[in-house]
Amino acid sequence: SGLFTYDPGFVSTASSKSAITFIDGDEGVLLYRGYPIEQLATRCDFMEVCYLLLNGELPDSTQKNQFVTTVKNHTMLHEQLVKFFGGFRRDAHPMAVMVGVVGALSAFYHEAMDIADAIHREESAFRLIAKLPTITAMAYKYNIGQPFIYPHNDLGYTENFLYMMFATPAEKYVPNPIIARAMDRILILHADHEQNASTSTVRLAGSSGANPFACISAGIACLWGPAHGGANEACLNMLEEIGDISRINEYINRAKDKNDPFRLMGFGHRVYKNFDPRANLMRETCHEVLNELGLHNDRLFKLALELEKIALEDDYFISKKLYPNVDFYSGIVQRALGIPTSMFTSVFAMARTVGWVAQWNEMISDPEQKIGRPRQLYIGTPRRDMPKS
Numbered sequence: 481s482g483l484f485t486y487d488p489g490f491v492s493t494a495s496s497k498s499a500i501t502f503i504d505g506d507e508g509v510l511l512y513r514g515y516p517i518e519q520l521a522t523r524c525d526f527m528e529v530c531y532l533l534l535n536g537e538l539p540d541s542t543q544k545n546q547f548v549t550t551v552k553n554h555t556m557l558h559e560q561l562v563k564f565f566g567g568f569r570r571d572a573h574p575m576a577v578m579v580g581v582v583g584a585l586s587a588f589y590h591e592a593m594d595i596a597d598a599i600h601r602e603e604s605a606f607r608l609i610a611k612l613p614t615i616t617a618m619a620y621k622y623n624i625g626q627p628f629i630y631p632h633n634d635l636g637y638t639e640n641f642l643y644m645m646f647a648t649p650a651e652k653y654v655p656n657p658i659i660a661r662a663m664d665r666i667l668i669l670h671a672d673h674e675q676n677a678s679t680s681t682v683r684l685a686g687s688s689g690a691n692p693f694a695c696i697s698a699g700i701a702c703l704w705g706p707a708h709g710g711a712n713e714a715c716l717n718m719l720e721e722i723g724d725i726s727r728i729n730e731y732i733n734r735a736k737d738k739n740d741p742f743r744l745m746g747f748g749h750r751v752y753k754n755f756d757p758r759a760n761l762m763r764e765t766c767h768e769v770l771n772e773l774g775l776h777n778d779r780l781f782k783l784a785l786e787l788e789k790i791a792l793e794d795d796y797f798i799s800k801k802l803y804p805n806v807d808f809y810s811g812i813v814q815r816a817l818g819i820p821t822s823m824f825t826s827v828f829a830m831a832r833t834v835g836w837v838a839q840w841n842e843m844i845s846d847p848e849q850k851i852g853r854p855r856q857l858y859i860g861t862p863r864r865d866m867p868k869s
């Protein structure tokens with residue numbers, strides 16, 4: 481039937497109006513609330529970017545202090561939720577744990593919450609932004625069998641995350657400022673990206689009026705896939721598998737072969753058809769971090785640079801406008817910071833939480849908001865009668 485527009489993958493459907501993030505894919509432009517990502521990544525910290533995404537303007541120093549203090553009020557998890565981790569196998573993928581634990585937050589914040597009330601929505605936003613680093617670090621500690629490290633509110637947001645990841649009861653951990661700055665930049669670059677698959681998932685789940693913590697858990701589930709946030713982990717695994725510069729061509733040829741499902745991970749984007757501005761910033765951070773840490777001869781970084789060069793000169797990638805995306809370099813940076821590969825996508829989830837919450841809040845506050853309810857083109861059997869018995 482021709483009643484509905486058929487648009488698989490929503491390639492040409494605007495699902496919503498939004499004033500948060502703007503992308504011009506042909507020009508490689510990304511703006512948060514009008515500000516270019518290049519300026520935000522070099523002149524702001526993640527807390528300022530969170531404030532901007534949620535409120536529409538950058539904070540002055542009083543507003544920033546207040547914001548940071550409120551986030552700190554919410555960094556702890558309910559002790560019952562801490563126990564929740566124990567139900568998982570130790571070797572569970574951290575994203576599986578994140579989906580479960582973040583979803584379980586809805587059991588703690590539900591009865592007394594009214595999503596029609598802006599104050600309640602704001603409080604949920606603070607809780608989510610504050611608790612995600614704690615949950616992410618606990619997912620890691622659980623996986624490696626170390627005791628949980630509780631948040632330390634004397635530290636900044638990003639330093640606190642690194643502290644919860646890497647401190648042990650036996651050893652203090654003082655985050656290196658270069659590492660903290662690089663991690664902060666990773667968070668800024670992943671903070672929002674308009675109506676990507678996970679954000680659209682959060683909006684769709686939230687459009688029914690569902691609990692926001694459960695909706696964010698749905699976003700985490702969607703982010704996990706290798707075509708979306710899981711690409712950073714998949715990209716690093718791919719680089720490890722290639723292993724040597726001499727084998728790059730073999731993998732490029734596989735990526736071009738229509739009969740081989742293999743794709744070059746960290747390459748291509750639905751919207752960016754010229755370059756991904758986040759990839760440029762991430763490549764720059766990668767150079768900085770590896771130089772500062774004395775890792776400039778890093779095997780995988782050299783391999784990545786060479787792979788990028790060869791792909792960018794190849795007709796297949798040129799004609800299909802396939803460029804490195806943010807995930808191509810973020811894995812190498814995270815690895816240099818000591819984050820294990822299996823945690824890369826969880827770090828992405830932690831960063832994207834502010835974007836999900838800002839978009840959810842924008843949707844709920846929109847007077848035109850309706851439940852999301854796509855239609856379909858039915859291709860099944862027409863009406864028929866059951867056989868006579």
Ligand code: CMC
Nearest residue numbers: 706707708709711735743744745746747748749750800805
């Ligand atoms: N390697 C080889 N070929 C590719 C790749 C790739 N990475 N990406 C796209 N193509 C080809 C694809 O086979 C198709 O060819 P054809 O037109 O002959 O069938 C053409 O390029 C267009 O691809 P598509 O799958 O129709 O494009 P899409 O907009 O649906 O998919 C994408 C975008 C990002 C899912 C895809 O490029 C991809 O799978 N990339 C690898 C995974 C990845 O790096 N994802 C991270 C995206 S950025 C961060 C995030 O969103 O989380």
